Amino acid sequence: MITPTHELPATGAPRPEFPRPDWERADWLSLNGAWSFRLNPGSDGQEELWQEQKESEFDAQIIVPFSWVSPLSGIGRNEKGTGWYRRGIRWSPAQTGSRLFLCFGAVDYSCDVWINGTHAGSHAGAYGSFELEVTGLWRTGSDNVIVVRAEDCDYSYQARGKQGYGELRGIWQPVWLEARCSNYIKSAAFATRIDGSVSVTATIEAKQAGAAVLAFDFDNGAVRHSEELQLSEGANEISVSFAVDEPRLWSPDTPSLYEGEVRLASEAGEDAVSTYFGIREIGTALFGDRSYRWITLNGKPVYLNGTLDQSYHPTGYFTYPSDEEMRDEIYLMKRLGLNFVRIHIKPEEPRKLYWADKLGILVMEDMPCFWGNPDEAARAAYEREAREVIERDRNHPSIFSWVMFNETWGLKTDDQAPDQTRDWVPANRYLPETQQWVRDIYRWAKQLDPTRLVEDNSPCNWDHVESDLNTWHFYKNGYEIVREHVEGVVDQTFPGSTLNYCEGFTQSDAPLMNSECGNVWGIEGGAGDSDIAWHYRYMLNEFRRHDKMCGFVFTEFRDVTNEFNGYYRLNGTEKRFGYEAFVPGMTLTDLHSPDFIVIDAPPCQTVDASAAVQVALLRSSFDDRHFGKTLRLSWELWFDDLGVRTVADQGSVALEWNGYGVSPLAPLTVRMPDQDAVAVLGLKLSTLEGEAVMRNFTTFDVRSKAHDDAAEESSRRISVPVGQFKSQTFPYQWNAIQGHKTNGGGAGMFEYEIALPDQAELGFLSSVDIYFEAGAKRLLVRNIEGDVQIKADISFMHGADAHTERNSNTYYMTDEERHESRIEVCIDGEPVESFLLPDDPADSRGVLSWHYQTVANKLEEAGSYGYLCKVSVPGRIAAKLDRTRKLLLTIRTDEGGVALYGRNAGRYPIDLLVSCN
Template sequence: MAAQALQTAAATLPRPEYPRPDWQRQDWLNLNGAWSFRLETETNDSGSTQSAADFNSEIIVPFSWASPLSGIGRSESGIGWYKREVTWSPETSGSLVFLRFGAVDYRCDVWVNGTHAGSHSGGYGTFEFDVTSVWKLGEANLIVVRAEDFDAKSQTRGKQGYGEIRGIWQPVWLESRPQAHVQSAKFITKIDGSIQVEAAVAASAPGEAELRFDFNGGTVSHTERVALAPGVNVVSASFRVEDPQLWSPETPFLYEGEITLASGESTDRIATYFGIREIGTALFGDRKYRWITLNGKPVYLNGTLDQAFHETGFFTYPTDEEMRDEIYLAKRLGLNFIRIHIKPEEPRKLYWADKLGMMVMEDMPCFWGNPDEVARPAYEREAKEIIDRDFNHPSIFSWIMFNETWGLRTDAETISLTSGNADAEATYLPETQEWVRSVYRWAKSVDPTRIVEENSPCNWDKVESDINTWHFYINGYEEVRAHVTEVVENTYPGSSFNCIGGNVQSDAPLMNSECGNVWGFKNGAGDSDLAWHYRYMMNEFRRHDKMCGFVFTELRDVTNEFNGYYRLDGREKFFGYEGFVPGMSLADLHSADFIVIDAPPCQTVQAGAEVSIPLLASSYSDRYHGQQLQLGWELWHDNLGTRVTGDRGTVALDWNGYGVTPIGEPLTFSLPKQDAVAVLALTLRAADGTVVTRNFITFDVRGASADGAPVYDAEGRFIAVPVTDFAEQTFAHQWNAIQEGKTNGGKSGHFVYDVALPDAGEQALIQHVVLAFEASSKRLLARNVEGARDRNHTISMMHGADAAVEYNSNTYYMTDNEQHESLIHVLVDGEKVASFLLPDNPADSQGVLSYQYQEVQNKLDEAGSYGYLCKVTLPSSITAKLDRSRGFKLTLEAGEGGLALYGRNAGRYPIDLLVQVK
């Protein structure tokens, strides 16, 4: 019954699982759940002798007191007091009792039964206190925790502005250990199967002990006999794994098992694991620059910035399942790594990265004040805790010590005081640069197994690093192409580009460590489509043999950045690529074997023109090396709702070697002889038919006839009425967009157009009339109703300032799971001839013309928006009247869902309001 009661209690606890699956003991007690709580917003050193009346609320641990899940939901800094009574005894008599904390922000003091158990400073590191001497077995024990967080400029705070991690924000638990126990063990693995272990063993008395390693069901086993002295003993061991199975994102094999320490009558058992893999950089062929390698082979790093933020738990995930799903969401996109941004990740999420196969760049948290004598040692202590804690995760391949020089500039006031220069500006001082260099070298010394970057830069200010990275947030194909090319061409050994203080580049690998279009627009991107930008940016990256990968900002939207692959709540965004190449998804753009289309995402060309498009092969996997792959291509277009395939072909490719190489002669083909959005669709297949990757580009084909009328491959004459040439409209909110190529109305109302038909002299008889137009619903935003309220960016945006997204002039929601319907009616001379239910107000890569006719690249005007093709064949009774009247009033009437109409130079289809007369 006792075991069943414990299981029932565990089921009601938040985060009931053991917090450290990489280092797990069996005798433990989860202390998550309800604690008595009091929040003080002023400094108070009243000590640990609080009465019950002093705790005026209840908090749910392990959630920050700022988060909704804590039950407090107050964002103020201050001092959080926690209190809880616990009755618990270890299973084995004579065991030690440890009180453990996953993380507490920032300064923490703990009392047990009125005795001060210890202190800790740092918001991200794990820590513990041996409370054996004050723990009462079989009786109630009073635990009091004081957590102080006043956002000191010297504290390692990171990028918390989305939601503060105040106080206890990772699990708390009790754990028993024998008097002689293993404190830690670091595994260093080689791909030849050799394993080195450095263990720290604590002992209270001298004696002999047996340290045993058993993994993979006993197939990997090794024993060391050690002589223990009182205190902490360092024990080194080495053994070999025969026929090692290597860890990688594709095959994330873990050697799971346990470490045991047998000493006298006691045995310490720790469940743990390791993965065999090697991270490095290497020169290949006659190149003068390195690539990043995994297990000795080049790896192209398709990555995303992971803010690791949850809308209710903030930086604490509500459940283990949600941490697992976070890794899964990234993997399903074809990504192979995530960059945990300006913070270390919770051990359980790192476990899921290990288990599911997701490489991780892990950042150190930054401070936001001056790099002074208070901030520097605080940072160094915390960096050591982080590296020590996370050393054994095979998923982590890189440590990033600083980001964008945050916390590395000395402010103008301090420089003025020391230099006497009243006009001084905040500066990354030479002495700080040398401190950063020393931090980089220290990290390399304590962990030579991983890539270390001293500073992930956006200010061209690198000092010394294993990788050469840069950040950019630029929009527009030509602008991105020019920028990436400039960076690549200026990256070579000895170049001073991207360096500061007289430092120069080595042959370190080049990759991008932040990119996207969240900040690449005037007043920010708001909440808008990213699919169009993303595809051409991937092509530009893969065009360069020198580039090893990228980090896209970001995995999910956050509170004031809306550039995620997913919404903050996990809703999926739809990029629309499948509308161009059947089956295509984001994962095609992340394939290790890739076809680069060396051309703009869309070109405006004349109907019937012949074009040539260069292609490149980009390979960072040997999976298909030595094989012949088939590149299938076709040119297709939509002709008023009918898919028409033009030129097509297959190219046999001998797929050999890493890197980027041209593919023979450019593809040459003729474009349609009509107005069309034409698509060049590519599919690369293996010999067995497996799709390796897909890609596409588009063409805005202009086919005006001699009289200026549009040209389509259909019988009859076409009359085009611009969507903005309405004679009347009744919407409460109406405006035009995309250089007068689109008109909008909301909520309910109608547009009325006067349509003139050919007179009898031009066309003797009108027997058949078809109406065609492109339309979507129209979701009104605050800026559409009240006007835009753009604001300049400041560093406050990095600390969670309100983005006022619906007022942002760039906002136009990207297509996602949340739809906005509208029912519209089509009337001819007041008689209803058709109704359409418009499913949504979409915006993604399918809105080709809405991108092609953007006036400027750094300010969006409903970019990517498009509609649905609506066609109506008029009944013969109405056609007979039109044969006599030779004109009519066309009314498009919308309900509460509103109406957007797309003309020839907007949306998906190259048509105005089109009247086909036969």
């Protein structure tokens, strides 16, 4: 496997930048780096009074800010319990008389802090940031000792989220010291409107009452405003409004930020905070005569092309090693054409949210769930932590939605199950009183932050109660199954419908979107590590067919430890979707275009040679940039004729591009080739100036009938099924895809006896050419030891072993990693040709391997394909064959093995083909 390149900086402490670019002061000190550490897994350690112990009593060193479970922490122990941290530090604020605060990005779960042996404060909650004022405990100009006790015992009431891939334990976000004026700005929440009006609700903490000026200076002085205040001692709540002339609106395409400072000047001195805001409005609206709403950004419909981000790192777990890696995460999403991301079951680190703001991607941020019963302790802990998260993150313009719960996790009550006499009855229930609490949480969040959309519960059990977004989850595989499912949901989505809502609740006109989808769990036993390219393309075509749908969340951005349906591998390496092989220049971004041509057809269909086939098309538009213009739709029907790209039909049509939503276009009628072929109908939508807007394609398995006058021709082309070998010598050999694919694992050879046309059929052999499709053969554990069926259940959410190479569905999707093999071709024992087979690939290019899968919920080497190999037999051997009229074909391989593809497998509709002339 390709090893991750992620590592800590060679010198200095990790994560040296200020942890919160959205709220930054100049006088601060990072405490990231090496701390003394002791882990007490069997005891809470408090009775041992570790806060009073000397350095020598701590038996290890940990690198903050990494969870003690993660490799980058230097500890790497997945043990719950109590972690004790100790660090000595000497630091003095730049300004005499400053107040000093010790700040924590996040600590899991309960935390106590001592400064120089005196208890400074406590906090509970794994995801919220907190700070402790330590002014009176700090020894300016001399050494200080900080001791932190972090306890994480996985109590059922804890908001843990989805930590199965790697636990959060102890300190897992940056720690720093910060100096502030005695009167300081504690917080400032910005609310913007697209007319340029900005409202700010600020909290000022004052030790000294009196007159003050609160000033705003943004965009290099272009935006300025000040307010005269009269402060009282303690907390002061301030509301301020100002306007921005000719506002630049924030969006994923134009992520304009107004960066600058908020300053408080008083007799106590001046407090300055660097911050920023983005001017944008999130909402929903009715358009035309529709009875359902669309999601809007800045007053216009927006189609959300999104992905689920577990925000998991292979070495830091839920903590990124560097700021650059967080920035690159957003870049990697945007280069796919995505415009939003759902951060799954956790709030994101503030610095990663900063890069979402800066580079431009919308964020749906989840609240972390607890896994026990929704009792009083769990509810209180959840509500406290949810408030911390929303109040910390609400200034990020990228965040457009809060998701309060996911898939009813933590909302079911174990001890109030219904009658257990039927084994299909679930072991616990989502009780009406819990449903009402969820509704109350939705309304509380709306009151706390009315500028964003709020979802009560992102459901997979049809269990909304009240929500700004009517979303649903599905994990299904197979074109017909996905089509039927999506149509069913769309048809039953209307105000008053009971679909997707708990008993006693009904749908409003809230926008419909998918908030989790993919084929990872749509296959019996899980998809393992297999191709997603085929499924992804037809699924997105199905979504864009429906005017009601406002977007989707694909599971997921990167592979994780037991789910392998990411756009990227966990280590950041790329997967190859192969779309460019069908339409030149096509990438994933084409499937994420706001202007979209829907091909309302299966991903592949079997048709007769020379048939005229009608293909239905739709236009789907969620962007007005081309409204009022003419776009050109060009199309080409082509096929690969034994290595020669051959165009069978083509044309273009001008389209007047106007209006949001989905509407029909005139269908295309295309004439199929007159021979067996995998025909591709490629579409390209472009401006009249030639700029590509989007590309799409569909495929056809073209099958020819015997021609009346083809006797002579057929005698010259001998087709031998790949499974009809005379002998083989591989240590591992098996057939797949209904016998149309033959595999040889390890070093070995296949031998085929092939009869050539006799002299009555063909008087003279002037040339003999042999064609076949072959790929390398990567041996998996299941090929050697047999497969293992794993039950896909909730344990996968907690990191259960997927036994990937034992999964019968696994066939690794093409990626940067290669598995080469070299084969040698012999005729009657004499070597005539050799080929380097670059890989054992599987992706959308394996059209026939996908088309001839027998069932949708099980995969048999789906999407696999090889490389076209042509052997021109030398004249001296052809002369011998002219006499004998038979040949012994041997395909010998090294340890890389070989897979041979027949008529109904792979990329080319041929078996072993011998052409004689």
